[in-house]
Amino acid sequence: MIELKHLRTLTKLRDTGSLTATATALHLTQSALSHQLKDLEVRIGGTLFFRKTKPVKFTAEGDIFLALADEILPKIAKSEHDVASLKEDLNGRLHMAIECHSCFQWLMPALKEYQVSWPSVVLDFSSGFSFEPLPALVAGELDLVITSDIQPRSEVHYEPLFDFEMKLIMSTSHPLANREQILPEDLSDQTMISYPVPKQRLDVVKHFLQPAGVEPNKWKKADNTLMLVQMVSAGLGVAALPNWAISEFSRQGLIVSKPLGEGLWRRLFAAVRHSEHDRRYLQAFFSTAKIESKSHLDDIKMA
Structure with a gap:
């Protein structure tokens, strides 16, 4: 059975063009590399590349497995990245500043509901009145700012919450x-x-x-x-x-x-760093805040 290490070896051989450079890049001895390639050729019952060619030229069988590697390896890398991001999200930090005292009336119930689904996210907040919160957000000191005041910056994403x-x-x-x-x-x-x-x-x-x-x-x-x-x-x-x-x-x-x-x-926004706005725990906060604020505003209309 072909293994991922075989596909990675073939792509590295294509990239370097030689067995010596491939062995160096993979931290293998030339003997170990030759054994790995020979083992794969035995498994498929064919030859992967022409020996003694510079750069290495692949056979039809080799081209088939290179095409497979080009399809599979990026998907594997993306899945590994997604899993790592998920773990990071589950243990994320949400340090926020609130630019309105009255926001607490709907925000605190929203945070309580949010923590039920995201218990490992570390929550903290400050009033946002004793300092300028947006520079602190860009600098990484804050993760989210509740504000109605848009100050266009390429580093900041403004997620609309409600009017x-x-x-x-x-x-x-x-x-x-x-x-x-x-x-x-x-x-x-x-x-x-x-x-x-x-x-x-x-x-x-x-x-x-x-x-x-x-x-x-x-x-x-x-x-x-x-x-x-x-x-x-x-x-x-x-x-x-x-x-x-x-x-x-x-x-x-x-x-x-x-x-x-x-x-x-006016419209209220959740400002976050643009590079992080698609993180799952932030998207979940946006959703919870919108639902909770809508419920609060609906109660006002019905009263």
Whole structure:
């Protein structure tokens, strides 16, 4: 029976053109190489190549086995690579940064579900507010960034997760609570409450206020969503939050939400290194995140 080592030997003989060079490349003695080739010729009952030709010329039988080697060996190499990649995926690392505090409302259930199927993947995350996450992603310090802010780079792949609407929230007694929609100029005399990030990174600034040349009267910071909503409910200011983050508070009557203009819609992405975006454990995370976020948004619509 022909073996893989025979096919590899024949391709190496074709590549080098001589028995001496082939023996050196395969780390064999010339005697061992000659014995291997003679053994194969006995098995097939024919001659593989013409002796004493430079470079080596193959017989018809030799050409048949070379064609077989060209078909089989790449498939073997691909299978070995796929198995190695699978093992690497099963023991991968998913160190992520989240550029929105409110993402935790759907992300934590998604991570819990993800760990059921991928228990060996090491999960860790940081808020992404104390540093620039994309350079850290490219440098290999992070593996994934949840963001709505695309900064085109050839090294980064942006996987779309879902669309969401940013809304302005205010207390139930706020003067803007009776408006059908909020215009940029309506916020010029307001106190805006936001997460502790540079305001230039906020969607409401980049895509609503800044294009209209409007700057709120004052800014305040809140460390988390619950604190932010409580401050808004107490009449200490207004804030812009994604629709998924405010539905429960609206149902409780703590706040009122209004669309920003005709509706400020954004898309959330999972940014990963382009060279790794097809890894199985990343594709599985994309799928789980999309399913969990859809379930969360469907619950909001039904409420």
